Amino acid sequence: MNTLILGVGNLLLSDEAVGVRIVEALGRNYRFAPGIELLDGGTAGMELLEAMASRDHIILVDAVRSGNPPGTVVTLQDEEVPTLFGRKISPHQLGLADVLSALHMTGESPKRLTLIGVEPESLEPRIGLTPVVAAAMGEATDRILTLLASLGAPAISLCEQEKAERAREGLWRSPI
Secondary structure, three states: OOEEEEEEOOOOEHHHHHHHHHHHHHHHHEEOOOOEEEEEEEOOOHHHHHHHOOOOEEEEEEEOOOOOOOOOEEEEEOOHHHHHHHHOOOHHHHHHHHHHHHHHHOOOOOOEEEEEEEOOOOOOOEOOOOHHHHHHHHHHHHHHHHHHHHOOOOOEEOOHHHHHHHHHHOOOOOOO
């Protein structure tokens, strides 16, 4: 299995950061099967091309405007995902649409593409999620974990000692 869990978002725009924060929490709290990679993509665009190329599955985690109430978690599959980028909420989504197009043109598109999105309440310049979006992180995380389990690659929850060791050693880093 060659799966990328990619969190994207701008940490300076409140709820826009939810995708990055979810992937950070996954990295701090779970151990993943070989072939499952976590990546904080931040607001990168074409810089993600190599990381996203030729994957079996990309699970994209992001803030999305779906027209639902703030904090609503949505899941989109395959062809539904690029359609969403027509209603972009931030500059990085244009970059992701470009990356997906480039991957398609080079024959390196993921076999499967899943978007786990959270409806933002605020995109104001501010560090930190609103309470309603922070509360939705649990549901979004559960959807990712359920998806991985359905693929035969369940994540293993770390014990408190392992979590403390990871925090102390700084094992969660963005490679970009």
